[in-house]
Amino acid sequence: MSWRRFRVRFSVLLFLSLGLLVDFGSAQEMVQFGQNKVQYHSFDWRYYQTKHFDIYYPQGGERIARFAAQHVEAMHDKVAAMTGHALTARVPIILHNSHAEFEQTNVIPIPLDEAIGGFTEEFKNRIVLPFEGNYGEFYHVLKHEMTHAVMNDYMYGDNAAAPMTAQMGERLPLWLSEGLAEYTSMGWELGAEFFMIDATTFGYVESPVEDFGGFLAYKGGQLFLHFVEKVYGKGTITRLLQVMNDPANKERSLDKAFQKVTHTSLEEAGEIWLRELRYLYWPELGQRQYGKSVARKLTNHGRDRSFYNLQPSLSPNGEEIAFFSDRESWEAIYILNVKKEKVIRTVIQGGKKEAHESFHSFKSGITWSPDGKSLAIVSKQEGRDVIHILDAKSGKIRRILKPDDLQAILSPSWSRDGRYIAFSGQSEAFTDIYVFDLQTGALKRLTSDIAHDDKPVFSPSGKWIAFESDRPKPVLDPDPAEPLAWFDSLLPYKDIYRISVSGDSLTRIAGGRWDEKMPAYGPNDSLLYFVSNRSGLDNIYLWRDTAGGAWIRPVTNLLTGCFTPSLSYDGKQLVFSLFEAGGWDVYLMKDPLQKVQANELPKTRFIRYSEDSTIGFFRPPTWANLSSYKPDTAKDTTKAKKDSVAAVKITVPRDTLVKTDSTKADTTAKASIKPKKEKKRKEKPSPFLNDTLAYKDSSGNFISKPYETKWSLDAVNASVGVDNYYGASGLTYLTLSDLMGDQSISFALSINGTLDNFSGFLQYDYLPFKPDLDVMLYRQSQQTAALLAHENGTIFVDNATDLIYGYGAGIRYPLSTFTRFELAAIARFAKRTEDGVDYSTGAPDTIFGTRTIEINSFLPTLSWVQDNSQWGWVGPVAGHRMLAVVQYLPPLFQHNYSYVKAETDLRAYWEFLRKYTFAARVSAGVSEAVQGYTNPQEYVVGGESYTFNTHINLDNLPKTLAQYYFSDLDFPLRGYDFYEFTGTRKFLANLEFRYPFIREFTVEWPLPFSITNVMGNIFVDYGGAWSSGDPLAQMGAGIGYGMRLNLGFFVLKYTWAQAFDGGRDGNAAGTNRKLGSREYWSLGAEF
Known part of the structure; x- marks a missing residue:
């Protein structure tokens, strides 16, 4: 896939740089929600080179990298022939040994799910992909991503900013x-x-x-x-x-x-x-036939709003079916009762807890224990694949199998005696069949070669294991010097093999020009069902071994693909998944032996x-009947050059005049005109290695080199403007990172008027290990104005210049994809110069005068964050987000202020019918002065965040510079003004119902445009802030509705709210006074 969303990272940076509005001391700014990209492993990178490519690989990836190096140049030639363009710059290819390791890459900052099989990011044209055990599939994905890389080079060249600035x-x-x-x-x-x-x-x-x-x-x-x-x-x-x-x-x-x-x-x-x-x-x-023509449809993806119901596994007694489905917010394992024909329970959900970060539901199935009390599945946990044995009713983990030295695991299968579990495992870039002894804990490897062996299943007797493989013959004898030598002979399709549990007698039992895959045994060893596309569509077939010899016949003749058959132990029931009407569903066929067809499909x-x-x-x-057809005009010499696709492109030397007959003009026609001398252009050295000795040794082997940090520009931009008030102004920003994305430098600078009136920051991030580190320098210069009223009635305009600078450092330690600890510390030095004038006369302020105030501080903050939320168009739709923060201001760099603050923020989301969401939030906090010191910290509650039409309660604006710098803002309390409630304690609760409001709105005239996916919400807010007295008397409630529209880089929000006061301004507590309504136009996602 071409990673277009990567440019959002730089757009966000630009947005922050334009305003430089970050309050570096605010705990709310210092701690954010979001899931984690966890580096469970440290990688020691090396690389091979070819003519056009640098191929990077971590420890253990030599075999995969060498395979890529052997094939990338031939791939490039084929891609260049198709696209009409050859690379003009070297392309880095970054390989990972497994998908679990691939998900840890820092090349792009966002988490990657298992549906992403690779990507090509546009700014540095880096190809990043995992090896998932199958060399044929790896070859295809590498060539797919190489096409993206060649097209990026074709369209953008070496202009790093082009992908970000390109118009649609x-x-x-x-x-x-x-x-x-x-x-x-x-x-x-x-x-x-x-x-x-x-x-x-x-x-x-x-x-x-x-x-x-x-x-x-x-x-x-x-x-x-x-x-x-x-x-x-x-x-x-x-x-x-x-x-x-x-x-x-x-x-x-x-x-x-x-x-x-x-x-x-x-x-x-x-x-x-x-x-x-x-x-x-x-x-x-x-x-052909539809699914309901041959089997009972047990799920309905259209009705339950799912996309897939996959990998059905029939219990040994045939009474229940376990399967994967995305019918709810998270992928989960469900149990369906065959007799009732409905789902009776959810066993476990994936993607929301550390133990089950993800399932391989499109590649790996579910297997029952013989007694029907347990299930075995593959889950990703702590950056690796494990086999979980679950209680089939409660979903509790009974046992975890963690075979050593395996980078990936797929397709567990339980033997009918309950002692063994067979599975497909990846080790040293080979995917083979393994058997785990549940009694002794011993692991046995049955195959060991380059072929991709998968989908093992035990025969009823336990003597055989059938599996699918792309091997060209039963036994491949790997060359110890070159174990990849068999690749060119691997089949572009799969055959069914079986092997004895002892590891011998490997034989092919179903094969041909097309796929034979996904075996499933019937009631005895002589009946084996499998899926084949030999007719052109995936259907279920039966292999039967008889005294007269084995034969294969079709069982189904379905219009679209059916997959993963599973049978009860008695063979009287067969379940499978079928793709039909744009989604996957589970079907049940009774007495499959009676459905065997005599003729080929x-x-x-x-x-x-x-x-x-x-x-x-x-x-x-x-052609003549096509309304848009315009015949080729190549034969017309007056038009051939203009619009013939067959015209020959002629490269004309510089400064050469060309006549219409393509002959050179006579440069000696006038003796007084001297021919122009062509300047010699310096040719750039070729980035390519044309001499194979530059990347291969004398024996023809690729030379492995250690990776050295390579810095390059990610994005850069600069602009200059003129303002009537500030004069000349300028903005520039840039980001640098190393090739792996493990280190990055961000820099932004804004100048208004004079050189000493600049704002900016410089940040360095270090990300290769589990703890993420960052350090930062910053400076912010801003001019503000406020109205000050003296008791004598004179109003002054207080012009203030703020200079804030400092440094900070932080460490983020993730425990899993969902949970982390953060420790940050910010040193801040602030100076304000105030100079007032009389509002009426413009005369200098003789009452307040000119003064300079300095506030210095050092703020350490410790926080705990958990976030397993899933997002929709404008905000989270399912899951929860939790945050706890402790902050301490010591009397360091100053001796007047010191406080301790603790706060929490809890958010939960419940999605139903895949389009509606209830959202709830509770936020609370308290700050206390350390004995002997003043507490300048206040919470500010009221209004909506990032509004265009700001409503401000002028009565509650900060009275001191310290209050201004140490205040924490909390939103939303809609229906009220910004700074409506202030104090050293806060409480805020929000309840929302979110729903799709407009699916599509189209205007045809005068300017055609469409608006899609406008979301609406109805909400109730309640909260406030106080320092003393009755808290209920210093709170308010608001109700209202809103509309939200995702415009790509940001969400535009309109909100209308009506406020209700709970007893302020002398009203008795509990007596609500209706206040005015407010409208807000704002930016930002929902809470």
């Missing part, structure tokens, strides 16, 4: 970006046919003009580009990209480029493509075309 018209649409990467890496593939058949027959595929997203962007884009190459001719994609990137095409318009290259519009080509999809796939409706057009290419895949259109 200059960017490739998602379907073209991801579809191109998929098509370049594998052409059109059988494995995606079931998805496109489903999208076509159920009507959710759209024209590329609509810029479809999600998984359809990958597979729909891939198939559309296949259509373009087949219908418009080989090389059309290359020419399309060349025209899009032509400097003459300043808009980089895809529509114009498509019209110029194909002579038809993208809109009409999309219509033809949709017609061809119906031509290809609608005939399948007449020769009909073949799809893809299979028939692969067997006989003369059949054709897409039909050519009748």
